[in-house]
Amino acid sequence: MRIWLEKQRHLIDFTLASLARRKTKNIGLLVAYTLLVFVLASLTLFTNALRTEATFVLAGSPEVIVQRMVAGRHDLIPPGYLDKIGRIRGVQKMEGRLWGYYYDPVLNANYTFMARPAEEVASGTIMVGAALARERGLDAHNTISFRSYSGKLFTFEVASVLSPDSELLSADLILLSEEDFRSFFEYPAGHFTDIALSVANPQEVRNIAAKLSSALPDSRPILREEVLRTYQSVFDWREGIVLTVLAGAILAFAILAWEKASGLSAEEKREIGILKAIGWETGDVLRMKLWEGLLISLTAFLLGFIGAYVHVFHFGAAVFEPVLKGWAVLYPRFTLLPAIDGLQVATLFFFTVFPYTAAVLVPIWRAAITDPDAVMR
Amino acid sequence: MRRPSNVAFLLLATLFLAVVLIFAHSGQSTAAHTPRLLANRDLVVRLGLTDLALFTEARYTRHPSQADLHSALQDHPGAFDHFPTGSLLPPPALLKRPHANLAGKTTSPD
Numbered sequence: 001m002r003i004w005l006e007k008q009r010h011l012i013d014f015t016l017a018s019l020a021r022r023k024t025k026n027i028g029l030l031v032a033y034t035l036l037v038f039v040l041a042s043l044t045l046f047t048n049a050l051r052t053e054a055t056f057v058l059a060g061s062p063e064v065i066v067q068r069m070v071a072g073r074h075d076l077i078p079p080g081y082l083d084k085i086g087r088i089r090g091v092q093k094m095e096g097r098l099w100g101y102y103y104d105p106v107l108n109a110n111y112t113f114m115a116r117p118a119e120e121v122a123s124g125t126i127m128v129g130a131a132l133a134r135e136r137g138l139d140a141h142n143t144i145s146f147r148s149y150s151g152k153l154f155t156f157e158v159a160s161v162l163s164p165d166s167e168l169l170s171a172d173l174i175l176l177s178e179e180d181f182r183s184f185f186e187y188p189a190g191h192f193t194d195i196a197l198s199v200a201n202p203q204e205v206r207n208i209a210a211k212l213s214s215a216l217p218d219s220r221p222i223l224r225e226e227v228l229r230t231y232q233s234v235f236d237w238r239e240g241i242v243l244t245v246l247a248g249a250i251l252a253f254a255i256l257a258w259e260k261a262s263g264l265s266a267e268e269k270r271e272i273g274i275l276k277a278i279g280w281e282t283g284d285v286l287r288m289k290l291w292e293g294l295l296i297s298l299t300a301f302l303l304g305f306i307g308a309y310v311h312v313f314h315f316g317a318a319v320f321e322p323v324l325k326g327w328a329v330l331y332p333r334f335t336l337l338p339a340i341d342g343l344q345v346a347t348l349f350f351f352t353v354f355p356y357t358a359a360v361l362v363p364i365w366r367a368a369i370t371d372p373d374a375v376m377r
Numbered sequence: 378m379r380r381p382s383n384v385a386f387l388l389l390a391t392l393f394l395a396v397v398l399i400f401a402h403s404g405q406s407t408a409a410h411t412p413r414l415l416a417n418r419d420l421v422v423r424l425g426l427t428d429l430a431l432f433t434e435a436r437y438t439r440h441p442s443q444a445d446l447h448s449a450l451q452d453h454p455g456a457f458d459h460f461p462t463g464s465l466l467p468p469p470a471l472l473k474r475p476h477a478n479l480a481g482k483t484t485s486p487d
Contacts, residue, residue, distance in 0.1 A: 009382045016381035054429055056414050060422040065443065074443075097425055101436060107476060110433055112440075114424060129430065137480025165413045166420050171430035172439070194443075196425045227427050227442040234441055295385060302392035309399050313406075328433045337410045338403045 008291070011284065015291045018271065029256070030300055036253045037304025037352050038311070039246060039319075044344050045312045046320055047239040049336040054231040056337075057169065058224075062196035063205055065097075065222040066212060074220075079190035081216065085197065088211050092200040096192030098181050102146060102174070107135055109329035113174045115181035123177045125159035131171035131330045133161040148184050156180070167332035242320065257356050264363050272364070276372035285368040286361060293360035297353040304352075305345070313338040 019026045066085065068075050077096060085094055098115035111132060121127055128138060138144060138158050145155045162170045181187065199205050209221040264272075272285055311317060313336060321331075420426065428440045437444035 009380070012382040012385060013380055016385055020381075050431075053414070057417045057421050058427070058429075060418040061427045062425050065427060067443070095425065101439070106479075110435075110439065112430070112433075116424070131430075137478065162420075163416070166417050168429055168431065169417055169420060169426055172433045173424075173430065175424070222427075222442060230442040231429070295389075298389060299392065302389070302396060306392065306395050306399065328431075328438075330430075330433045332430055337414065338406045340400060340403045 008287070011288045012291050012295070015288050015295065018288075019292060019295075022267075026296070030296055032253055032256060033296065033300035033352075033356075034303045034307070036250065037301050037348070038307045039249070040352070041305045041308035041345075041348055042311050042317060042319065043239055043242055043246075044348060045308055045338075045340065046317045046336070047235045048341045048344060049312065049339050051232060051235045052339040053168065053337050054235075055228055058227055058231060061224055061227050063199050063202070063224050064197040064209060064212070066195040066197060066216075067220045067222065068194075068216075069218055069220050074194075076188070076191040076193065077195055081219075082192075082195065084215055085195060085212065088208060088215060090200055090204045090208050090211075091197055093198040095196045097194050097196055098178060098187065099193050100181075100185055104146070107329055109135070109172065111172050111174050111330075113176060113181060113184070115178040116175045118177050118179070121159065121175050121177050123179050124157060125176075126156040126180075127160050127162055127173075127175040128158055129162050129170040129173040130164040130167050131332050132174070133158070135330060146184070148186070150186055154180070154184050164333070168334040171332035172330045258359055264367055269367055272367045273372045273374075276368065282365070282368040286365060289360050289364040290357065293357035294353075297356040301349060301353050305348075309338070309340075312336070 066077070066081075068077050068081070082094060082096060085091060100113050102111045102113050103109075104111055109132075116127075126144075128136075133139065136144065138161065140158055140160050142158045143155055144158060145153050147153050156176065162173065162175075176184070182189070197208070199208050205223055205225075209223060212219055212221045275285055276282075311319065316333075316335075427442050430439070432438035432441075
């Protein structure tokens with residue numbers, strides 16, 4: 001065992017000396033390789049962290065949301081719907097929700113207004129999300145005016161700013177009393193935006209949704225599992241878009257790596273010939289090249305992964321921010337839960353380290369089994 | 378004697394250690410983040426929230442799970458564009474124009 005280990009160490013010594021002879025080329029390859037792993041790992045870590053966070057917090061969202069559709073568009077819930085839904089067996093609790101959007105020309109941004117009971121938010125006051133407060137320079141006890149869609153000016157006092165820790169959920173949120181909400185948007189009395197339901201038996205959610213659809217054919221029930229699935233697909237989509245953009249770079253690297261790994265330069269061929277001529281066995285040459293592939297790909301993978309972790313969880317994924325930010329003016333500042341999916345890391349490892357190491361071996365094997373004299377010529 | 382293989386092993390061992398520390402940090406941070414996550418889930422339960430405020434630019438991006446079923450480019454909750462146009466079109470110039478920060482400078486409430 002000791003002899004075997006010593007032999008491998010000598011092979012590694014020789015490999016490193018051989019790599020050092022082509023320093024610029026190999027450092028260039030290592031940098032390109034590390035960058036590729038860095039980008040792919042950043043993307044994987046970022047989307048996985050967002051997905052984990054969304055799945056955890058949105059597990060508390062209403063079990064069923066009932067919307068009413070008119071001519072294919074979301075419409076207000078008229079009076080009487082709550083009674084009809086209340087008669088469906090299995091519905092444990094229901095609450096008419098009042099929320100809507102407001103475009104603020106000062107910031108060119110959209111806010112989400114949401115009504116809360118009077119005991120939570122007093123009439124004439126609002127609670128605002130931290131991102132909105134930051135952009136509009138608001139603090140508790142400041143006043144702010146909004147011109148409603150009917151042209152009337154409404155002035156509110158900021159009762160409090162929502163916790164910055166909740167920015168991912170409440171960046172653009174404005175909570176106000178039901179009375180203020182109805183007068184600001186001129187909502188007809190007894191109407192709601194939608195209805196949130198909770199179901200006594202979670203196994204029955206689909207049955208309740210089916211009963212809702214038959215009792216109120218113009219309604220559209222949205223289940224919590226659909227909400228969670230939506231967030232899975234949203235991040236898959238964004239991840240996919242970035243991967244599509246990166247496809248060119250990945251392909252370019254694949255060509256570079258293949259070219260480097262599979263095409264032997266005349267110098268390398270001569271080196272193999274000399275090694276064989278002085279008594280190296282084919283197996284030794286293969287082992288030496290295997291070490292070369294492993295050292296380069298392993299170093300690149302580890303460096304890229306460490307860089308990606310620091311980039312995503314300490315620098316807020318600055319490289320991807322423009323892609324994720326989209327057209328949004330109000331963008332939340334958030335720290336993500338540094339969740340790592342071991343399987344994803346293993347997949348990345350497999351698809352970055354193994355192909356390169358394998359690609360190195362084939363041409364070397366071909367060169368190593370030929371006559372040293374022919375290779376050296 | 379400083380053999381190249383020793384240097385390589387030392388480098389790889391350091392990088393491996395860093396990766397192990399990353400996994401340890403990730404596990405430890407999960408515990409540290411739990412109160413924040415629980416508080417956020419409570420907020421979701423209390424307000425009946427359905428979506429993240431990550432993309433506030435349009436109705437169907439602010440509340441992708443609640444978006445209109447039949448609005449343009451919207452087939453089911455979470456379905457974005459039929460075509461990747463949304464990713465390729467630049468934002469309107471209006472959205473990119475900086476605005477004057479008048480907070481606290483106006484005489485009437487802003």
